[in-house]
Amino acid sequence: xxxxxxxxxxxxxxxxxxxxxxxxxxxxxxxxxxxxxxxxxxxxxxxxxxxxxxxxxxxxxxxxxxxxxxxxxxxxxxxxxxxxxxxxxxxxxxxxxxxxxxxxxxxxxxxxxxxxxxxxxxxxxxxxxxxxxxxxxxxxxxxxxxxxxxxxxxxxxxxxxxxxxxxxxxxxxxxxxxxxxxxxxxxxxxxxxxxxxxxxxxxxxxxxxxxxxxxxxxxxxxxxxxxxxxxxxxxxxxxxxxxxxxxxxxxxxxxxxxxxxxxx
Amino acid sequence: xxxxxxxxxxxxxxxxxxxxxxxxxxxxxxxxxxxxxxxxxxxxxxxxxxxxxxxxxxxxxxxxxxxxxxxxxxxxxxxxxxxxxxxxxxxxxxxxxxxxxxxxxxxxxxxxxxxxxxxxxxxxxxxxxxxxxxxxxxxxxxxxxxxxxxxxxxxxxxxxxxxxxxxxxxxxxxxxxxxxxxxxxxxxxxxxxxxxxxxxxxxxxxxxxxxxxxxxxxxxxxxxxxxxxxxxxxxxxxxxxxxxxxxxxxxxxxxxxxxxxxxxxxxxxxxxxxxxxxxxxxxxxxxxxxxxxxxxxxxxxxxxxxxxxxxxxxxxxxxxxxxxxxxxxxxxxxxxxxxxxxxxxxxxxxxxxxxxxxxxxxxxxxxxxxxxxxxxxxxxxxxxxxxxxxxxxxxxxxxxxxxxxxxxxxxxxxxxxxxxxxxxxxxxxxxxxxxxxxxxxxxxxxxxxxxxxxxxxxxxxxxxxxxxxxxxxxxxxxxxxxxxxxxxxxxxxxxxxxxxxxxxxxxxxxx
Numbered sequence: 164x165x166x167x168x169x170x171x172x173x174x175x176x177x178x179x180x181x182x183x184x185x186x187x188x189x190x191x192x193x194x195x196x197x198x199x200x201x202x203x204x205x206x207x208x209x210x211x212x213x214x215x216x217x218x219x220x221x222x223x224x225x226x227x228x229x230x231x232x233x234x235x236x237x238x239x240x241x242x243x244x245x246x247x248x249x250x251x252x253x254x255x256x257x258x259x260x261x262x263x264x265x266x267x268x269x270x271x272x273x274x275x276x277x278x279x280x281x282x283x284x285x286x287x288x289x290x291x292x293x294x295x296x297x298x299x300x301x302x303x304x305x306x307x308x309x310x311x312x313x314x315x316x317x318x319x320x321x322x323x324x325x326x327x328x329x330x331x332x333x334x335x336x337x338x339x340x341x342x343x344x345x346x347x348x349x350x351x352x353x354x355x356x357x358x359x360x361x362x363x364x365x366x367x368x369x370x371x372x373x374x375x376x377x378x379x380x381x382x383x384x385x386x387x388x389x390x391x392x393x394x395x396x397x398x399x400x401x402x403x404x405x406x407x408x409x410x411x412x413x414x415x416x417x418x419x420x421x422x423x424x425x426x427x
Numbered sequence: 428x429x430x431x432x433x434x435x436x437x438x439x440x441x442x443x444x445x446x447x448x449x450x451x452x453x454x455x456x457x458x459x460x461x462x463x464x465x466x467x468x469x470x471x472x473x474x475x476x477x478x479x480x481x482x483x484x485x486x487x488x489x490x491x492x493x494x495x496x497x498x499x500x501x502x503x504x505x506x507x508x509x510x511x512x513x514x515x516x517x518x519x520x521x522x523x524x525x526x527x528x529x530x531x532x533x534x535x536x537x538x539x540x541x542x543x544x545x546x547x548x549x550x551x552x553x554x555x556x557x558x559x560x561x562x563x564x565x566x567x568x569x570x571x572x573x574x575x576x577x578x579x580x581x582x583x584x585x586x587x588x589x590x591x592x593x594x595x596x597x598x599x600x601x602x603x604x605x606x607x608x609x610x611x612x613x614x615x616x617x618x619x620x621x622x623x624x625x626x627x628x629x630x631x632x633x634x635x636x637x638x639x640x641x642x643x644x645x646x647x648x649x650x651x652x653x654x655x656x657x658x659x660x661x662x663x664x665x666x667x668x669x670x671x672x673x674x675x676x677x678x679x680x681x682x683x684x685x686x687x688x689x690x691x692x693x694x695x696x697x698x699x700x701x702x703x704x705x706x707x708x709x710x711x712x713x714x715x716x717x718x719x720x721x722x723x724x725x726x727x728x729x730x731x732x733x734x735x736x737x738x739x740x741x742x743x744x745x746x747x748x749x750x751x752x753x754x755x756x757x758x759x760x761x762x763x764x765x766x767x768x769x770x771x772x773x774x775x776x777x778x779x780x781x782x783x784x785x786x787x788x789x790x791x792x793x794x795x796x797x798x799x800x801x802x803x804x805x806x807x808x809x810x811x812x813x814x815x816x817x818x819x820x821x822x823x824x825x826x827x828x829x830x831x832x833x834x835x836x837x838x839x840x841x842x843x844x845x846x847x848x849x850x851x852x853x854x855x856x857x858x859x860x861x862x863x864x865x866x867x868x869x870x871x872x873x874x875x876x877x878x879x880x881x882x883x884x885x886x887x888x889x890x891x892x893x894x895x896x897x898x899x900x901x902x903x904x905x906x907x908x909x910x911x912x913x914x915x916x917x918x919x920x921x922x923x924x925x926x927x928x929x930x931x932x933x934x935x936x937x938x
Binding site: 185189195196199203217221225229232233235236237239240241242243285287423425 | 476606627932
């Protein structure tokens, strides 16, 4: 009697109600889990983009801080080979070999998506100046370092095979009109006027020590020699699209880097 | 019966509720953990970037603190009663075995860059890489930051130490003279007044002594290196090469009288001399400086127009006092010229009225004191002393009497008059209008050591002249008060308005 009583289970109704409640609860949990999994995947990609962009901005800032080291004024003897000093903080193209500067806006480099820094990247170990180039090509920001060779065009030297290596992928500063439109839809005002957004914005020394101003402005010493500050804007999109909404996710990082070395 | 059964079955289901609760909790925790994990990744990424940037700015703050405190006129000048020899006098280099630190420990922390045995007190291993010997082999002096983290409600910058050393070819890893030898025993100098300003090697003065300036206007170059370590691991080592900017004044004569027409009336006193030999007379010494520049003329004039200013000056010297004007040129047998009165070329900042006017304005902007209107010695700053030369501009006439001695750079934009046992150690520029007059009525045995210039840059109405105008130099009475050329005092008078940064680099730091 006692044994039978203890074996008495649930009624069918009880089981069904119990199962239904369990299903509803676990269904909700699963749905939540699914959403968070998608979020996690997308956010990981966004974070990856963030990470790459941050590293790049940090490195660019350091390179620009150091631009023009060592200046020519560190050397007394005019016979010192030009590979040992930075003739200018930034190399340019065209006209670099002839030391005929170009106006910013008309230069091939420095330009909105291309910059060559002339500096000694590790002075304790090397006595030679290098060219450090950042160039945006079809969605990937490339970085390349090559030892300076006097009498050689910096843009040509850095364009040799094996110099430039991918540094930040999925950079959308100058993406296609369709991508820009789509991004502007999700992030209103990200691309003002729907036009590509320069990575590099240049600020030049004004005449008579009057501070710095946009290099394109009037009354500005508008040459690569006089670039004092470089505004950096990197817009990097996540690798995939947002799994929930199907939108492109992008991160924008802004930086301002100042060249500390004096004018040549 | 039914009641009893129901109670019993409920009792048995108790365990199932626990299981379900545990299961649901597990799922929720998993989701929660995933979210926490994602957030944690983001914070650590942001953290790394922040540390790197914080460290960079902290090190920059250290560099700037040192650059500012190297200036003698800084209220927190590195030389004080406790460390009177932290920085050498203006224009003097540090010997290459000397090293200076400014320490900035956090509360409860020890910063000891010279203790290479301890890895936790921020040892300066970079020194050995630059100078070829461990920092323990150098003579070091230390000072603490003006904003130590351990006293003050607003935390200061978190750099650990700043090192000030004399720059050498080896320390900068720069072959200044392109001889492939990276010299480590000669301090570098920078001559901002050169046609192509550049670093240059100093003149060696024996082991343990600072090298001396290779040209009159060259100033020593210091290397300023800052280490910042931010809690959590951000670490930066940044370096400046800096040099004092001065007014780059040097003089081709003890007494320069440039201009169109000089009226000269030399002293009859047997005590009065104009001497172009560096360090002649009895000047107070400038610590660390040996007057060793080439001899200049006693009196220098410029040859403006048809007037022969040399004859004007010679005509004003009594026949028996010709030998009181000694100086360049030196004959082959080493004999000095007397009377030494010659045509000279002044610095390119002092040749025309416009240049001199610009120079006066530059000095005025950086002066310790500007007196508007006529002034006497009582208007001079009381802090001015032999150890604290100052830059003073008198915008008017200046006269000094009694026993007064001034030290530093004095600019007078009117006429100058002295009497009694007065003198000046440093530079006196009398740059006035109309006919600038220098009137001396001496007595006693004071001296003007350094250099002096009297010129007229404006007409009587205050309009800038196209060329330097007439000036008048008249000495009467007895006594000394002569003019003695002194390169040390010329340098020492030009307290630097600022230390100019010549180059900047980030050093890859391995500790």
